[in-house]
Amino acid sequence: MDFNLTEERGLLRDMLQKFLGEKYGHEERRKLIASGKAYDAGIYAEMAELGVLGAMFSEDDGGLGGAGFDIAVVFEELGRAGVIEPILGNAVLAGSLIAELGTDNQKELIGSVIAGETLLALAHAEPASRYDLNHVTASAKTDGGQIALNGTKAHVLNGAQASMLVVSAREAGADFDETGISLFLVPTDAKGVTIVDHPNVDGTSAATIRLENVVVDEGARLGASGEAFAAIEAAVARATLAVSAEAVGAMEAAKALTIDYLKERKQFGIAIGKFQALQHRMADVLIEVEQARSAVINLAGHLDAPRALRERHVSATKNLIGRASALVGEEAVQMHGGIGMTDEYALSHFVRRMVMIDHLFGDVDHHLERFISLNAA
Amino acid sequence: MDLSYTPEEEAFRAEVRAFLSEKLPRHLSEKVRLGKRLTKSDMVSWHAILNAQGWLAPNWPKEYGGAEWDAVQRMIFEEEACLAHAPRIVPFGLSMLAPVLMAFGSEEQCQHYLPRILSGEDWWCQGYSEPGAGSDLAALKTRAVRDGDHYVVNGQKTWTTLGQHANWIFCLVRTDADAKKQEGISFLLIDMNTPGVTVRPIVLIDGEAEVNEVFFDDVRVPVENLVGEENKGWTYAKYLLTHERTNIAGVGFSNAALATLKHVAASTQSGGKPLDQNPYFAARMALAEIDLMAMATTNLRVVSAAAKGQAPGPESSMLKIKGTVIRQELSSLLCRAAGPDAMPFLPDYLDGGDNVPAEGPEHAPAAAPNYFNMRKLSIFGGSNEIQRTIITKAILQL
Numbered sequence: 118m119d120f121n122l123t124e125e126r127g128l129l130r131d132m133l134q135k136f137l138g139e140k141y142g143h144e145e146r147r148k149l150i151a152s153g154k155a156y157d158a159g160i161y162a163e164m165a166e167l168g169v170l171g172a173m174f175s176e177d178d179g180g181l182g183g184a185g186f187d188i189a190v191v192f193e194e195l196g197r198a199g200v201i202e203p204i205l206g207n208a209v210l211a212g213s214l215i216a217e218l219g220t221d222n223q224k225e226l227i228g229s230v231i232a233g234e235t236l237l238a239l240a241h242a243e244p245a246s247r248y249d250l251n252h253v254t255a256s257a258k259t260d261g262g263q264i265a266l267n268g269t270k271a272h273v274l275n276g277a278q279a280s281m282l283v284v285s286a287r288e289a290g291a292d293f294d295e296t297g298i299s300l301f302l303v304p305t306d307a308k309g310v311t312i313v314d315h316p317n318v319d320g321t322s323a324a325t326i327r328l329e330n331v332v333v334d335e336g337a338r339l340g341a342s343g344e345a346f347a348a349i350e351a352a353v354a355r356a357t358l359a360v361s362a363e364a365v366g367a368m369e370a371a372k373a374l375t376i377d378y379l380k381e382r383k384q385f386g387i388a389i390g391k392f393q394a395l396q397h398r399m400a401d402v403l404i405e406v407e408q409a410r411s412a413v414i415n416l417a418g419h420l421d422a423p424r425a426l427r428e429r430h431v432s433a434t435k436n437l438i439g440r441a442s443a444l445v446g447e448e449a450v451q452m453h454g455g456i457g458m459t460d461e462y463a464l465s466h467f468v469r470r471m472v473m474i475d476h477l478f479g480d481v482d483h484h485l486e487r488f489i490s491l492n493a494a
Numbered sequence: 495m496d497l498s499y500t501p502e503e504e505a506f507r508a509e510v511r512a513f514l515s516e517k518l519p520r521h522l523s524e525k526v527r528l529g530k531r532l533t534k535s536d537m538v539s540w541h542a543i544l545n546a547q548g549w550l551a552p553n554w555p556k557e558y559g560g561a562e563w564d565a566v567q568r569m570i571f572e573e574e575a576c577l578a579h580a581p582r583i584v585p586f587g588l589s590m591l592a593p594v595l596m597a598f599g600s601e602e603q604c605q606h607y608l609p610r611i612l613s614g615e616d617w618w619c620q621g622y623s624e625p626g627a628g629s630d631l632a633a634l635k636t637r638a639v640r641d642g643d644h645y646v647v648n649g650q651k652t653w654t655t656l657g658q659h660a661n662w663i664f665c666l667v668r669t670d671a672d673a674k675k676q677e678g679i680s681f682l683l684i685d686m687n688t689p690g691v692t693v694r695p696i697v698l699i700d701g702e703a704e705v706n707e708v709f710f711d712d713v714r715v716p717v718e719n720l721v722g723e724e725n726k727g728w729t730y731a732k733y734l735l736t737h738e739r740t741n742i743a744g745v746g747f748s749n750a751a752l753a754t755l756k757h758v759a760a761s762t763q764s765g766g767k768p769l770d771q772n773p774y775f776a777a778r779m780a781l782a783e784i785d786l787m788a789m790a791t792t793n794l795r796v797v798s799a800a801a802k803g804q805a806p807g808p809e810s811s812m813l814k815i816k817g818t819v820i821r822q823e824l825s826s827l828l829c830r831a832a833g834p835d836a837m838p839f840l841p842d843y844l845d846g847g848d849n850v851p852a853e854g855p856e857h858a859p860a861a862a863p864n865y866f867n868m869r870k871l872s873i874f875g876g877s878n879e880i881q882r883t884i885i886t887k888a889i890l891q892l
Contacts, residue, residue, distance in 0.1 A: 418497035
């Protein structure tokens with residue numbers, strides 16, 4: 118058993134931490150979000166150069182990592198700095214699916230994702246699907262070698278900034294069937310694609326995408342017809358690990374800000390960190406952050422395990438991350454008092470991201486229920 | 495990172511498992527499995543079996559007859575022993591006093607006492623807490639006054655676990671009443687057969703007399719029974735406490751308790767279906783399991799970071815809090831699973847008597863006593879509030 122990072126991962130972490138420390142301060146980040154640009158192309162290109170995108174893919178796919186601990190290391194640092202750049206939806210979700218299902222021809226996209234040239238987005242969730250990955254109502258109808266796509270996709274991360282979409286649609290079966298779901302590569306400028314962009318509460322960007330008789334050819338399908346569900350679930354497992362590690366980074370940042378504040382802020386003539394009522398709650402914050410870190414390690418270590426074991430860790434980790442995030446976020450704000458509520462101060466940004474991560478890929482209740490049913494299976 | 499055990503560790507686990515399946519007496523594991531009470535001879539006989547194997551003292555160096563296991567090996571043994579329902583190893587002599595003697599005691603003391611701990615000839619108990627000095631240990635008042643080549647001890651210790659079985663007690667005593675709180679304390683070994691020592695059992699909330707009061711009335715203790723230097727006892731006490739807190743996460747206990755709980759919940763009918771399909775019960779069980787999965791890894795991280803044979807630092811406070819909260823929750827769930835069958839109080843049955851008919855499922859009679867007994871976890875060994883204060887000072891530096 119070894120809880121140390123490999124040398125390569127340690128170097129990547131240090132490099133990324135240094136880079137983000139210098140270039141991704143709170144003020145720069147706030148300006149970026151206020152600009153409505155969804156991300157900073159310059160920073161993004163530099164991150165690509167540092168190997169951040171490459172770390173999401175295996176060497177076979179032209180990357181430099183691709184394992185659970187690569188994702189965890191990178192995303193913890195992204196979380197610590199509050200990075201909104203489109204790495205999750207692009208490389209982890211859409212990119213993983215192309216790596217898993219794509220033909221050699223289709224996989225050429227990965228090289229340009231790693232280089233920071235192409236932005237992908239996964240258009241899978243729908244307005245009514247909530248957290249059910251198998252709930253797909255968008256349809257794909259084949260007619261003479263041509264496929265017509267119809268439906269509405271919701272919460273497509275960086276959907277408006279991407280040039281290529283990975284779109285899920287049903288070729289067979291009923292709305293909740295796991296079989297019958299296929300994935301297609303669809304350029305965002307294809308005829309019949311309408312994209313409505315919106316910012317998220319946490320500063321990231323997502324879009325609602327309507328597909329009206331969008332026509333693609335057979336070559337646009339990723340993998341076999343109707344058999345994409347397992348790959349979608351595996352990609353979401355990777356994304357769950359990514360946001361869980363990101364949440365740990367954000368929790369660490371929130372914890373550090375709160376400790377500093379408890380030492381500096383004086384009331385009744387002494388630093389408020391001397392009050393036992395706050396000390397003990399801060400000790401619990403520390404314990405929950407360490408528990409969250411352990412949960413991320415558990416998931417990272419089981420990301421390539423057989424499905425049943427992997428998904429058990431997906432649900433255990435996401436549930437625990439959601440509980441820990443709520444506790445750490447709420448306590449950090451409370452212990453800061455009014456200043457913790459302000460947009461100007463960095464804490465509120467970390468807390469917003471931590472809490473919104475609970476709304477990605479299944480919240481605490483969803484995963485608690487899922488963990489129970491996986492246990493029973 | 496690599497979450498898998500090395501082939502050597504896997505082989506060790508297999509060896510432990512084979513040993514337990516061959517040498518752990520069935521009547522003992524049944525008692526432990528059902529939460530029944532162990533007698534002194536139960537515990538002594540298990541110690542003897544482990545000692546014959548050379549496994550009784552995992553943390554001792556080989557020169558003193560220990561197994562000299564590293565932290566991961568100790569954890570593996572604990573996990574396997576718990577899953578096999580082995581009796582717990584009484585820690586007072588083995589893992590509390592012995593490290594102090596090895597670090598601070600004289601060569602004569604080591605040569606004399608350590609073999610007797612292994613052989614079971616001596617049963618030690620701990621004389622730390624006093625009425626009015628629990629988690630605030632340094633507030634202790636028991637006096638030891640030098641009189642020639644003896645100390646004369648007067649005072650009272652309390653919460654002395656399994657003191658009714660002991661023939662020796664290691665005590666913190668005040669040898670300088672004028673010094674600052676922590677500076678006038680000495681570490682003294684007292685033969686409980688000395689005139690003036692009285693042991694009085696305290697029946698606890700679970701109905702069992704697990705702890706005792708120990709009174710000292712002009713007890714004459716030879717000066718050679720002082721460990722280390724006079725008035726330096728606080729240093730030794732703190733050293734002992736770091737060892738007390740090893741394995742404090744209790745992952746093995748929790749794993750075993752969770753396995754029992756799952757079995758009970760699956761075989762208990764509630765509203766026409768198994769209890770583990772009740773959404774509220776299932777949710778509480780799942781939350782405890784999810785917390786335990788993470789805590790097992792937190793424990794491994796702390797254990798693997800601690801140097802070989804060393805006790806972990808303030809991180810053990812984190813493990814103590816989380817580990818005890820999880821164990822308490824599991825005991826609470828097992829008690830709730832028993833439902834109305836948790837109500838009968840059957841001490842004769844718990845003491846191993848076969849003539850008492852136990853109504854309901856086999857785990858029910860011990861469920862409530864166990865729940866009540868587990869409340870001690872967040873109180874003893876430095877209450878969880880004290881652990882939070884340690885975290886605050888040592889890790890958060892507030």
